[in-house]
Amino acid sequence: MRTPAALPALAVMLALEACSLSPRYQRPSVPTPPPSYKEAGEWKVAAPADSTPRGRWWTMFNDQALDDLETQVSEANQSLRAALARLEQARAETRIGRAASFPTLTAEASATRQRTSLNAPTYAPGRPTTGDVFIAEGVLGYELDLFGRVRNTVAGARASEQASAGDVAALDLSVHAELASDYFTLRGLDLQQQLLDRTVADYARALKLTENLYRGGAAAIADVQQAQAQLETARTQAEDTRLRRAQTEHAIAVLIGREASDFALPPRAEGAELPVPEVTPGLPSQLLERRPDVAAAERRVAAANAAIGVARAAYFPVFTLAGAAGQESTRASSWMSAPSRLWSIGPQGLLT
Known part of the structure; x- marks a missing residue:
């Protein structure tokens, strides 16, 4: 029994699919401190916890107004919406990259009338120069990922998504x-x-009292001027505080996606106290472990590492295993008949 010549080549290609040209990626690590280090007892090995759910942490303040505002910022903040849109884009790119891991199927149907050149090498004298061509064909192709181009593309897309x-x-x-x-x-x-x-109210009463004393000869004009200066200073500070409150209120409106002109947050009733929750003290290293921006930076390093493999694979040809089947005829009456069938199968290589 004779073995087809294409089978050994196909076996080699399938074996090479385990190859990858990207550098072996390892997460950055920090060596543990030596036992002789004077503060080694307070050190701990980092355990990333950036995926730990944080929940509605602001509810610990037991402030209903704050809870309502925090709910609005999750739904209406434009920066957050843009970030979510970029995340959906990254997920779509991951799906696009994964699609290259599966076979592709294309279908084509055409009916063409054409004229053959008399000087064409395929033209036979005596044959008509014009004719019809009817083709219905389907092509199934699968890229043999010999050099890891597809796998590194998917790995890079997943890291970028993360x-x-x-x-x-x-x-x-x-x-x-x-x-x-x-x-x-x-x-x-x-x-x-x-x-x-x-x-301001107390200083206004003090000024009035000092003016009455001055009119009665019991106070000097300097005392009146000093009382008036204290009152004006307090009024200036009160107006400055009103301005800073308005600016802070406008900042809150921007965060929750509201128009600053129609947003108002009334002040608390006089004498109301702000609840102060009990916060469990922790280590700065624990806060560092929960930071998602640190994890995002590490994932971008992994994506860049996978991109190196994709770039290196571009030096080599892309091999595809393709098969085609369909019907072809020069007459519509015999287009779908058995003699019009065609098929082909075999590997293809493309170097660009």
């Missing part, structure tokens, strides 16, 4: 934290405004 997910998580955390910071800044300005308003 980096985009880290960007979304980092931006989401940053936006929520910025909103909470602005909210408590505004509440602090409310308390400061209440204090300054009371101070």
Whole structure:
């Protein structure tokens, strides 16, 4: 029994599919401190926890107004929407890269009338120069990933997708934290405004009293001027606080995607206290482990490593195993008959 000549070549190609031209990727590591290091007892091996759900952490403040604002920022913030759109784009690119791992099927049907050149090498004297060609053909092709081009493309796309997910998580955390910071800044300005308003009222009464004493000859004009200067200083501070509160309120409006002109956050009732939650102290290293932006940077390094393999594979030809079958005829009446069948199968190589 004779073995077809194409089988050994096909076996070699299939064996080479395990090859990859990208450098072997290893996550960056930091050596552990030596036992003799004086603070080694406080060190710990890093355990990335960037995928740990953070949940609605702002609810620990037990502030309903803050909870409502944080809900709005998740739904309406434009920067967050743009980051989510980039994540969907990265996921689509991953699906596109994975599609190259599967066979591709194309179908073609055409009916053409053509004229053959009399000087063409395939023209036979006496044959008509014009004729019809009817073709219906399907082609099934599969790229033999001999040099890891497809696999590295998929690996790079997945790493980029994970980096985009880290960007979304980092931006989401940053936006929520910025909103909470602005909210408590505004509440602090409310308390400061209440204090300054009371101070202005007290200084106004003090000025009136000093003026009455001056008219009665019991106070000097310098005392009146000093009281008036204190009142004007307090009024200036009160107006500056109102301005800073308005700017903070506008910043909150931008974060939640609202128009600053129609957004208002009324001040708390005088005497209301801001709840202060109990926060469990932790190590700075634990916060570093939960940072999604650090994980996103590491994933981009992995994507760049996979891109090296894709670039190196471009030096080599792309081999494809293709098969075609269909019908071809010069007359429509015999187009779909058995004698019009055609087929082909075999490997192809393309070097660009």
